[in-house]
Amino acid sequence: MVEIVRPTLLLNRRICEGNIRKMFSKAQKHHVQLIPHFKTHQSSKVGEWFMEAGVTAITVTSVKMAEYFAQNGWKGITIAFPVNILEVKEINSLATQVALKIFINSKATTMSLKEHIKADIKFYIEIDTGDGRSGVAADDYVQISDILESTRNSRLQFYGFYSHPGQTYAATSPEEVKEISAGVLNKLKALKRHFKEEFPELKIGLGDTPSCSLAEDFEGVDSIHPGNFVYYDLVQQNIGVNSFEEIAISLAVPVVAVHPERNEAIVHSGWVHQGKDSLNSTAGNVHYGLVVELQQNGWSAPIPGAKVIKLSQEHGVLSLPEEMIHRLKIGDIVGILPVHACATAVMMGEIYTLEGERLEMMPR
Amino acid sequence: MVEIVRPTLLLNRRICEGNIRKMFSKAQKHHVQLIPHFKTHQSSKVGEWFMEAGVTAITVTSVKMAEYFAQNGWKGITIAFPVNILEVKEINSLATQVALKIFINSKATTMSLKEHIKADIKFYIEIDTGDGRSGVAADDYVQISDILESTRNSRLQFYGFYSHPGQTYAATSPEEVKEISAGVLNKLKALKRHFKEEFPELKIGLGDTPSCSLAEDFEGVDSIHPGNFVYYDLVQQNIGVNSFEEIAISLAVPVVAVHPERNEAIVHSGWVHQGKDSLNSTAGNVHYGLVVELQQNGWSAPIPGAKVIKLSQEHGVLSLPEEMIHRLKIGDIVGILPVHACATAVMMGEIYTLEGERLEMMPR
Numbered sequence: 001m002v003e004i005v006r007p008t009l010l011l012n013r014r015i016c017e018g019n020i021r022k023m024f025s026k027a028q029k030h031h032v033q034l035i036p037h038f039k040t041h042q043s044s045k046v047g048e049w050f051m052e053a054g055v056t057a058i059t060v061t062s063v064k065m066a067e068y069f070a071q072n073g074w075k076g077i078t079i080a081f082p083v084n085i086l087e088v089k090e091i092n093s094l095a096t097q098v099a100l101k102i103f104i105n106s107k108a109t110t111m112s113l114k115e116h117i118k119a120d121i122k123f124y125i126e127i128d129t130g131d132g133r134s135g136v137a138a139d140d141y142v143q144i145s146d147i148l149e150s151t152r153n154s155r156l157q158f159y160g161f162y163s164h165p166g167q168t169y170a171a172t173s174p175e176e177v178k179e180i181s182a183g184v185l186n187k188l189k190a191l192k193r194h195f196k197e198e199f200p201e202l203k204i205g206l207g208d209t210p211s212c213s214l215a216e217d218f219e220g221v222d223s224i225h226p227g228n229f230v231y232y233d234l235v236q237q238n239i240g241v242n243s244f245e246e247i248a249i250s251l252a253v254p255v256v257a258v259h260p261e262r263n264e265a266i267v268h269s270g271w272v273h274q275g276k277d278s279l280n281s282t283a284g285n286v287h288y289g290l291v292v293e294l295q296q297n298g299w300s301a302p303i304p305g306a307k308v309i310k311l312s313q314e315h316g317v318l319s320l321p322e323e324m325i326h327r328l329k330i331g332d333i334v335g336i337l338p339v340h341a342c343a344t345a346v347m348m349g350e351i352y353t354l355e356g357e358r359l360e361m362m363p364r
Numbered sequence: 365m366v367e368i369v370r371p372t373l374l375l376n377r378r379i380c381e382g383n384i385r386k387m388f389s390k391a392q393k394h395h396v397q398l399i400p401h402f403k404t405h406q407s408s409k410v411g412e413w414f415m416e417a418g419v420t421a422i423t424v425t426s427v428k429m430a431e432y433f434a435q436n437g438w439k440g441i442t443i444a445f446p447v448n449i450l451e452v453k454e455i456n457s458l459a460t461q462v463a464l465k466i467f468i469n470s471k472a473t474t475m476s477l478k479e480h481i482k483a484d485i486k487f488y489i490e491i492d493t494g495d496g497r498s499g500v501a502a503d504d505y506v507q508i509s510d511i512l513e514s515t516r517n518s519r520l521q522f523y524g525f526y527s528h529p530g531q532t533y534a535a536t537s538p539e540e541v542k543e544i545s546a547g548v549l550n551k552l553k554a555l556k557r558h559f560k561e562e563f564p565e566l567k568i569g570l571g572d573t574p575s576c577s578l579a580e581d582f583e584g585v586d587s588i589h590p591g592n593f594v595y596y597d598l599v600q601q602n603i604g605v606n607s608f609e610e611i612a613i614s615l616a617v618p619v620v621a622v623h624p625e626r627n628e629a630i631v632h633s634g635w636v637h638q639g640k641d642s643l644n645s646t647a648g649n650v651h652y653g654l655v656v657e658l659q660q661n662g663w664s665a666p667i668p669g670a671k672v673i674k675l676s677q678e679h680g681v682l683s684l685p686e687e688m689i690h691r692l693k694i695g696d697i698v699g700i701l702p703v704h705a706c707a708t709a710v711m712m713g714e715i716y717t718l719e720g721e722r723l724e725m726m727p728r
Binding site for chain 2: 004005006039061062063064081082083084085086087105106108109112133134166254256257258266268271272275276277310312313314315317329330331342343346348349350364
């Protein structure tokens with residue numbers, strides 16, 4: 001185990017590679033391509049493990065992240081974010097280095113891009129299948145046709161439809177996730193049917209970790225783009241997407257105060273380390289992470305009743321069972337399972353394997 | 365104005381220096397020393413503006429931050445966080461470079477530190493004056509005496525009591541802040557009276573921005589340690605601590621989609637840029653920032669009814685008044701006033717003045 005003095009994000013490589021392998025096998029079984037989203041780990045090294053598993057193309061969430069992974073050897077990159085026309089210079093540059101796919105969600109975007117792109121670039125139209133965040137509504141064939149029409153005779157080449165049904169994160173059971181997924185799939189299949197005559201090659205990409213982890217029907221889907229599954233976390237565990245044993249990261253933090261009179265301890269673990277996400281597993285019972293014991297080769301299951309109940313910039317307040325509070329000492333290191341792995345990874349900016357190898361992440 | 369292509373944190377230097385000057389003058393008027401907390405800006409350059417205003421010593425929230433500002437010329441540094449005994453090596457090193465003050469909140473901490481420190485180090489005992497986060501309860505004279513007893517004949521030198529009454533952040537009016545402050549002050553004065561016979565030189569340090577901004581009575585206080593006031597933000601504005609005109613930073617972000625059908629626009633501004641803090645100014649009306657118009661020399665007042673209503677990792681969803689939605693175009697840049705300036709600054713990791721100067725921040 002790496003020596004820990006300050007808050008340190010630990011990665012169990014065995015669990016992480018297991019998560020990657022499982023998703024890769026599932027994709028193969030369902031004859032869809034796994035084009036994993038790298039926004040969760042943002043690490044060139046973790047990226048290599050995907051390459052070793054057989055992954056050949058990736059998804060990212062910004063031009064900056066595309067640049068980082070292009071520099072680290074990836075040749076197929078989808079930027080799953082409505083294209084920012086102000087970044088056309090960077091997009092032109094990327095398009096000369098990698099097989100790039102972008103999101104075009106409006107005619108206005110096309111009109112601006114057409115004038116400025118200097119290479120052939122494939123694009124998805126992002127489809128809003130019920131999340132209500134971004135993309136064209138799944139039944140708005142008029143707008144979709146408008147966008148397609150506006151790209152005719154340009155270097156923008158229609159590739160297909162992509163949807164990130166973020167509404168699965170609000171599900172409270174695996175059954176609910178599957179139900180949402182089925183509805184999403186129906187919308188995407190209807191789109192495919194409608195447009196395939198004109199675009200026989202059009203592809204369907206599907207985005208979220210809950211659906212990709214739980215659904216068993218991917219009919220009509222060509223690629224899946226989950227991200228969070230590389231580490232999983234308590235949000236997903238709470239929905240029923242993963243078990244505690246599949247969570248690949250834990251934040252190791254030093255105990256700086258013990259308050260037996262209120263069964264609390266203070267750790268150096270604020271929102272600058274964990275991120276600010278919380279879970280409210282039972283009403284009025286908000287927490288910012290569950291406490292585990294660090295062990296030689298990883299960490300324990302969550303200690304019943306041990307959780308982070310308050311966060312400020314650098315302080316984390318743990319509520320602990322009586323048994324634990326009496327054996328805990330300042331200078332001890334405890335582990336915290338993340339509520340939201342993407343946030344904890346971004347905040348920490350670097351990760352250490354249990355063996356002590358430091359894994360670089362994308363610079364801020 | 366600096367050219368903006370990607371999310372960019374803008375700093376209005378005139379407002380920022382005004383905030384610094386006002387707090388410095390207030391401290392002088394009340395005969396207390398301003399030892400500002402640098403956790404909000406974390407920038408060596410902004411630190412220089414404090415130096416120019418007459419500030420000679422600072423407060424930080426971690427050993428790492430102390431190291432950063434020591435490297436940038438600061439000679440008096442208080443680490444306002446319960447000391448992590450695992451960092452004793454780093455503390456010893458810092459103590460040879462700067463006049464260091466640390467927090468000791470337990471006898472257990474003393475017992476460990478005593479054995480390992482290699483220089484004389486001054487310490488505060490942190491006092492919990494009602495926040496319930498960290499420190500010794502203000503009326504627990506027994507524990508305080510225990511800590512003091514345990515440091516006798518050691519290189520740990522008692523300096524005084526420090527309190528960060530974070531409960532002022534839950535206040536809903538300036539009057540409530542002042543009321544809380546008055547109660548806090550009474551507790552600290554009682555402590556001073558009790559211990560001053562034995563420690564006639566003992567000092568009282570007081571921490572939070574709401575109190576330091578609003579209170580007009582600092583009797584018995586020797587130093588004030590506010591941090592957030594350097595930029596201020598919507599949390600503080602909501603309490604009544606500052607006006608909109610005193611907010612010194614704004615996040616400039618590109619518009620990537622406009623949805624007139626629902627009076628919404630999407631900007632490249634997720635929690636990786638803003639942080640995840642929200643305000644619920646009126647019930648059921650959560651927002652993650654108010655929208656302003658960028659202007660030649662800064663930005664406008666908040667546009668009535670324009671706010672960030674949803675945040676994901678990179679997407680921000682704006683709810684906008686009809687008038688604005690119809691003139692907004694993709695590729696436009698809008699400004700967002702931060703809910704929590706500390707979080708937005710940490711997330712962005714660098715700041716640009718309106719004149720285009722890049723201000724470095726502490727590396728992650």
